Amino acid sequence: MGKVKTLDDLRKMREELKSKTALRDKSEHSEGMIQVKVAMATCCIASGSRETMNYLADELDKRNIEAVVTQTGCMGYCYAEPTIEVTIPGKEPVIFGYVDEKKADEIIEKYIRHGELVEGIIPMNYKNIEDTTK
Amino acid sequence: METIKLTIDNQVVEVPKGTTIYKAAKQLEIDIPVLCYMDLKALGIEHKPGGCRICSVEVEGRRNLAPSCSTEATEGMVVKTHSMRVMNARKTVMELILSDHPKDCLVCAKSGNCDLQDLSVKLGIRDIPNQDIAEMSTYRKDFSPSIIRELDKCIMCRRCETMCNQVQSVGALSAVNRGFQAVVAPAFEMDLEHSTCTYCGQCVAVCPTGALTEHDHTNKLIEDLANPAKTVVVQTAPAVRAALGEEFGMEAGTLVTGQMVTALRQLGFDYVFDTDWAADLTIMEEGTELLDRLTRHLNGDKDVKLPILTSCCPGWVNFFEQQFTDLLDIPSSARSPQQMFGAIAKTYFADQIKKKREDMVVVSIMPCLAKKYECQRDEFKVDGNPDVDYSISTRELAALIKRANMDLKKMPQSDFDNPLGESTGAGVIFGATGGVIEAAVRTAYEVYTKKKLAKVDFEQIRGMEGIRSAEVDLDGFTLKIGIAHGLGNARKLLEDVRAGKSEYHAIEIMACPGGCIGGGGQPLHHGDLSVLKKRTEAIYREDAGKPIRKSHENPYITKIYEEFLGKPMSEKAHHLLHTHYTDKSKKIIYLK
Amino acid sequence: MSRIKVELKKEQIDKIKTICQSFNNNGGELINVLHKVQGTFGYLPAEIQEVVAQELNEPIAKVYGVVTFYSFFTMLPKGKHPISICTGTACYVRGAEKVLDELKKELKIKVGETTSDGKFSISCLRCVGACGLAPVLMVGNKTYGRVAPEMVKDILKEYEAM
């Protein structure tokens, strides 16, 4: 690594390095942020939930949307995997099923950005996600 | 100079900026008690570690008490030196110091001359609380040939440490351990004898308690004086007569030569002689050696080293034998006057009075503690019998005179015995810094130029500067002289010599500040170096009053060369009056 | 401070000299030099201090004065498995004293001493910063937390065969 020659160099460098610890900064101030939880049980992983999670995390970041993407255990909707739960501050959590990359893109653009509902919401007998992980 | 005003005990005083509270109070004749503090003005050293806290005073607006010895006075400061808070603190701290100090004042060597004792009296200490549970520091007593250390009595004023390191650069003593265990000691808490100590005795001279005292030989002396089988011969060093009077309440700088001689005779010495006579002898040997080395050097003999260094001072000899072992061939090989005297007394003089060596006791009265060690050196013994049996200090002599119910003040004057009592002014000035080299120059000039000196006094050589230099014109040849007193100053000159940077032909070195008049065996000056100046003046006064002022003109010196020694540096002179030096440094031994 | 006699080999002296030289034989670096030397030899016997003093051109008394001032420096060799017990406040409040008593009893030595077989030595130190685990004891570099007096025997047993 060469020398950092000016303050501008330092700032540029910081912008590049920011992503390294951004996740930690986010988790420090996660209240007020959009929460995305991706179910990650064995069956979910088999159906591609990790790819979905990676996609969501990267895309939200790229599109400058302040959100925290975490994983969670089986939500019990194994028929609709991969499933994710999205909580927009001040709103009830919403669960989406069959979230592949395309679906995820739609959720980001429509629901997260503009609050428009998208197809694929799993409405029935809603349970808090924490309960389902137990 | 910028001055400030402050109020001490309701009196306003104006002092230069930077003055301490202690000194500002002094100006008002307020005598704040001090214990560890020591102002060595002449040496440019003010020892104020702020350790004893006895001098604490109350400064308005300050959270805690301030040590007056080391706190600078500031504009508008309001100081109280005897408020209840101060008095209580001072007394409590004193009780603390005494709680870790032996209470056997009655049998202490320092009793009656002890700063701690005086302070205890001043502060009215009558009781030391909780003695029953108070742990005391205990240490092994250390008897060296010159100095006795009783560390139980050490109060950690650190004066000795300052003398040993800052003034003398000997480095034998350091504070060791920590907290309650802290004490001043040589490395590994070993005895002084195994340390780099030179026995200069400057530590003893400033110790406020009985922790450091001289190795006392008066009881041995009393025995020998009472023994009819022994012929007891005494020699007295020049600096003794200029200081002994102080012990009897006389003004510093009072010469008591005649009274001292009478007192010694009354004490029972069989012969009272003068080390000054031997000093004249020293000049003959050392001066000849100087001229010899100088001539050979000027003639291009590369084996001859210059400068030549004087060798009369035993503390200084110890110093270079320990720390400048690569320069052992530079000092003059001439023995010190004390040892020349001893060697002559037990040969030439013993023959004259038809006594056997072993029936003679040669005692020296010295301003010096290193002399006690010097006379025990193996080089100065013949079949185990020392040339000088023992040396007692000025202080010990004073105590002995008092013990014999005499008062020096009321003593009539009398003269030294002959043949070893007649001396010249040159011998006398050995007692002050610069004196040896001045005496040497007086003789060297006349011998070298074969002309009479127009003026005997070489004022340019005298003074109290730590390092001095002078140039003397020897009929076209400029003799360059260096002078150092105090081993710290000596070190500086020696380092130049070692580095080949020294331009001097001859250097005089005295271990003690001021020379012998400031020796470790002299009456205690308690840090007041103005005393040394007065003693020096007395020495030069005695010189000025002497009819003969050049060593080579001393008739008894001429006589001994004619009758006994032949000529300076003869084989006999070499055998009796010269010595050699050995490497006494710590050697690290390599093992396979 | 008690002394033990040590004879230094030439390589050892050279090693000390090298260390001193790496600090330009500068007396102001005395403490750093002593750290390095103790790190190499395990302790600072008189003979080693003498070499250091000579190399740095400092009075040996000064070197000794420094060695005895700082509790990190020791003139006695530590055991093969030096045991340090934390007597910081947190450990004290949680019973370090009792653990220390037990150790002294088991090893039959006092603090600052080494067992006659040279295996163990005990020293106290102030706070290793593992206050959450108080009382804490270290054997060499291994830290034992929440030590109860009963555990002392078992801990020592781990090292007895080593």
Next chain:
Amino acid sequence: MSEYKIHALVCSGTGCRASESDMVVENLKTEIAKQGLSDFAQVVKTGCFGFCEKGPIVKLIPDNTFYTQVKPADAREIVEEHIVKGRKVERLLYTDPDSKEAVNDSKSMNFYKKQIRIALRNCGVINPENIDEYIARDGYEALGKVLSEMTPEGAIKIIMDSGLRGRGGGGFPTGLKWEITRKEVNEQKYVVCNADEGDPGAFMDRSILEGDPHTVLEAMAINGYCTGASKGLIYIRAEYPLAIERLKIAIEQAREYGLLGERILGSNFNFDVELRYGAGAFVCGEETALIHSMEGLRGEPTLKPPFPSVEGYLKKPTNVNNVETYANIPVIFNKGAAWFASIGTEKSKGTKVFALAGKVNNVGLIEVPMGITLREVIFEIGGGIKDGKKFKAVQTGGPSGGCLVEKDLDTPIDYDNLIAAGSMMGSGGMIIMDEDDCMVDVAKFFLDFTVEESCGKCAPCRVGNKRLYELLNKITDGKGEKADIDRLINLGSVIKDTSLCGLGQTSPNPVLSTIKNFRNEYDAHVLDKKCPAGVCKSLMVYEIVEENCVGCTACARACPVGAISGERKEVHKIDPTLCIKCGACEERCKFNAVIVK
């Protein structure tokens, strides 16, 4: 570009490493690799989380799962369950001591709720051995700004405006200190970081150096620029090998990036940092002693003035600040003096790090805003007193401080209030004591420390503290007399009044403050020869309750000194002159027949 979606932060501070956190790191890495998730989840060695009581700590980001007391063997379960399947490992979650419920998110832990982390902002968040992570979190931004946009005077003004005061104990205004050094005219000046933390039980400086070494380097460079010093020295305890190692790495990295060295960030400013090692002397925390120690001398303090700012290391102007003070500096420049000054009380701005220890549930390192109350610290953050015992006192300021009691619990903590209450901030040690602690014994413990750590230079501290200790010992030995308490008070006051340095000027505080607050306990020891807390052995008497004794001889057989006599099936008796109060009889008796009075 695939950034990690999960960060497993593992504490690798000294405390957690002592419980094998290094192995936890290794095992987590191995397990993640085994699952083929090395691109998905990252393991980061961080500095201290402060929650040392429950170490080793593993925190999973982004959901802030806080696993405590994680053993190397737990790594597999964490990876397989949490990282792979998103299921939390319940048994490792922190359990709230009050509700006894597992806490899912560290942000809802009481321990963290009231904390504001400025000095500790990066501890437990970044990898201290990686300068990039420091830079990513605004590292060296403050230095860059100061160098390119500010004059030294301007930068010092910001520090003055922030109201930051020295965190080492004295509380001297930091900006003022810098200004004094700046004004000195000298071609060579020094800045020194005092990392000779010696206060037993306080370890915030070590945590900062281990967890965020660059913050100290950055602040020292700023300090150097402001005061005109080109050289920085860190005086650090040799007992902190990990902090030393991390500092060495940090210095190396900063040099490599040109953030230390010549012409930093294109300016004309040169600055470099060297390490100096302490060697186990508490007194070296005092500036002048520290400087002498750095010069290779005995660490004895000297009288001030001259202050180090005027005449310090090698007689040159030297600015000395402690680690925690420095850790605040970059934040002040990044967030502004006004922001910093908005935290805290009128005269004490910002936060203070405290080391909670003793009889409190949550032992650890916390950073709280000035002005918080002791009650909040002890009962909310600290989770209250261990084992449901009763709070008795809290010692703040370490051995130099004093003890505070129930009535002080609601006093807002700041420099001045603590002094007014008879204690001090000190470096931030906070030892909590409960009803089982004897206050005379506690005072004796602290005195034992000062006696051992006194440098021996001045008489009041060298001899006085020893005498104080002996008096306390006399009292706990049951030999105390009434006058001894007055002697303690007088002696203590004189030692404070006359000692040379801060050590002696504060060492009697534990004695004086316990006498002030617990006079009754002292009286009980002296007058009734009783130790109310049951700590002082000499004051305990073991007796056999006749009614309960069945004469089973168990106690007599257990007694190591043969102090118990009595025939089989007859009531036994303890000879108090022989009894050494070891308690073996009490332990052995099955009939509650042995009691302690």
